[in-house]
Amino acid sequence: MRLTSARLRAGLLAAASLTLVAAVLPPPPQALGIGDRLFPDLGNPGYDVLAYDLSFTYRSNKEPLDAVTVISARTVAPLERINLDFTHGTVSSAEVNGRPATFQSVGEDLVLTPRTALPEGVPLHITVRHTSDPRGRADGGWVTTGDGLAMANQADAAHRVFPCNDHPADKAYYTFRITVPEGLTAVANGLPDLPVHRAVGARAAGTTWTYRTHHPMATELAQVSVGDSAVVRRTGPHGLPLRDVVPAADRTRLEKWLAKTPGQVEWMEQRVGRYPFETYGVLIARASTGFELETQTLSLFERSIFTDTGYPEWYVESIMVHELAHQWFGDSVTPRTWSDLWLNEGHATWYEALYADGLGKYSLERRMREAYQRSDQWRAAGGPPAAPRPAAPGEKIGLFRPVVYDGAALVLYALRQKIGTAAFDRVQRRWVAEYADSVAGTDDFVRLASQEAGTDLTAFLQPWLYGKTTPPMPGHPDWSTPKRV
Known part of the structure; x- marks a missing residue:
């Protein structure tokens, strides 16, 4: 059939062009998961995280923290988009391999679209600038304490703190950089670098504390705490560095419990072998969580379990061993x-x-x-x-x-x-x-x-x-x- 009308020909050509454009547009971003039976929306396909570099700037536990999450990963499948688990924060910018990427929140996913699709088996470097909000929700992530914050991410709450691949099957190394006002102490998993003090400027003076893990870790085991804390150091079996983090006002009162850790580590080693990480200790928080938590190298405990007189000593000691045992079973x-x-x-x-x-x-x-x-x-x-x-x-x-x-x-x-x-x-x-x-x-x-x-x-x-x-x-x-x- 021949087209005899110029107007008709133009209209049909325009419609055909729109059809072709629609055919090549990718589908809209959607939340993904790896299909875990209990948490089907957690985790994301297509990449393997190798390391996280997390920076937090804390002012108070009543306002969002400024944060930068840097993820080093590798693709394990071709990717047109990259899904991260993230919610309860505001994203200001994102980059993929050094170039700006568009981003959109879909459900509890942050979906990044790089300028060009990524093939399988290539390095993936992601930078997300965002806030991390400790206010309001009580379903995990940040825990507000009497003098600051702690973290309780189990089972599915790390992505309420930072963008991540929030499933234990994807372990990675971590670097934490936490900037806090002078007079407060920040701690995290792993071993510390020397703290860096910031001079008084447009904003108040502060200190940046840096910690690095020497072993890979699941997102649910990440720990960052800020508070008026005392850091108590001692040595465990075979020179293992032990550090406990406690409210400064309770330092003396809690010593009898802290002194038990070296013997408990030795007791566990006699039964299952050498302690698997670079350090260990307990983080005692002025918080009411209803649980204790085996965050890697630094187990989280409520202050009350050590200060309330209703708990028998043998029970408290056995709970300490429970969280210590997790360092082998669940963490390593x-x-x-x-x-x-x-x-x-x-x-x-x-x-x-x-x-x-x-x-x-x-x-x-x-x-x-x-x-x-x-x-x-x-x-x-x-x-x-x-x-x-x-x-x-x-x-x-x-x-x-x-x-x-x-x-x-x-x-x-x-x-x-x-x-x-x-x-x-x-x-x-x-x-x-x-x-x-x-x-x-x-x-x-x-x-x-x-x-x-x-x-x-x-x-x-x-x-x-x-x-x-x-x-x-x-x-x-x-x-x-x-x-x-």
């Missing part, structure tokens, strides 16, 4: 998915219980028998240890149920009953040695345990890890679980 060996959380909490609870047993206050066998009697109830409420049910919306902390603590320690007890103490101890040592500074999951643990036992343990461990009801306990035919109502 990090879960591949959040369903593998039992590997963190079950092992930390195991050593907490073993320590209390050694103090002669609460025997391991008694605790395990009591857990066995309640195990079916825990499984009914929260799912089995290796397949916990997701937490209710807005209650992410609800993932941390008894079934992944004592219920998971019970799995370890059953394993020891099955294969014997010597083989069990070899499993523990090999686990933290073979997967140090890495990620591992439930299948990895079953395979390693089977190798050490010299027999395939899959059929034995499957119902313990995934069953709706609790299997019979080896060696304890007298133990019975109560009937479920």
Whole structure:
């Protein structure tokens, strides 16, 4: 067919041009995730983070911090856009490989569009200038303390503080640079550089504190604290530098607890091997969180657990060991998915219980028998240890149920009953040695345990890890679980 009208020809050509343009436009930005069963929106495909360099400028805990996040990564797939997990802050600019990139917030993702698409296998250098807001929300991230801030990112809250790939499967090295007013102390994971003091200028004088991790770390384990703090230093086994960070006014009062850490590190090393990081200590905050947290190299504790007289000393000590044990189980060996959380909490609870047993206050066998009697109830409420049910919306902390603590320690007890103490101890040592500074999951643990036992343990461990009801306990035919109502 021939076109006979010039106006008609022009109109059709214009429509065709618009159609061609629409055909090559990329789809609109969208939030992505890596499909974790419990947190499907966390993490982002297409790249592997190697290092974070985080800068924060703190003025008070009642206003946003100015921040710069620099990410060194490598693409593992072609990328037209780069998704970062980030919310609760305002972005002012973004760069990708030294060139400005457009950015857009979609859900809890920050989506960057570089000028040109990135092929697979190339370096990726991202700079985001933003704020980090500690106000308002109480769902993790920044925690307001009596004299400043601390950080509690578990399980899904690091991206409420800084742009990141917020899933434990993507560990990276960290540098922290925290600028605070004179008179305040800033601390973070890792070892410090010498602080740099800023002269009085247009704004008040201040000090920049820099810390660097010597081992890779998951985002949920990052820690930054600002406050009127005393930093107490001592030496642990084989010259390990220990540093505790406590409210300055409580320095003397807390010493009896701080002095226990070297012996606790030695106790853990006797059971699982050398401490896995460059330093350790406790961060005691004037805050009410309802939990203690194993942030890497610097575990977070509420002040009240040490100052309230209602807690028996043996209980406080065992909780300190729980968070210390996490440095091996959860921090050095990090879960591949959040369903593998039992590997963190079950092992930390195991050593907490073993320590209390050694103090002669609460025997391991008694605790395990009591857990066995309640195990079916825990499984009914929260799912089995290796397949916990997701937490209710807005209650992410609800993932941390008894079934992944004592219920998971019970799995370890059953394993020891099955294969014997010597083989069990070899499993523990090999686990933290073979997967140090890495990620591992439930299948990895079953395979390693089977190798050490010299027999395939899959059929034995499957119902313990995934069953709706609790299997019979080896060696304890007298133990019975109560009937479920």
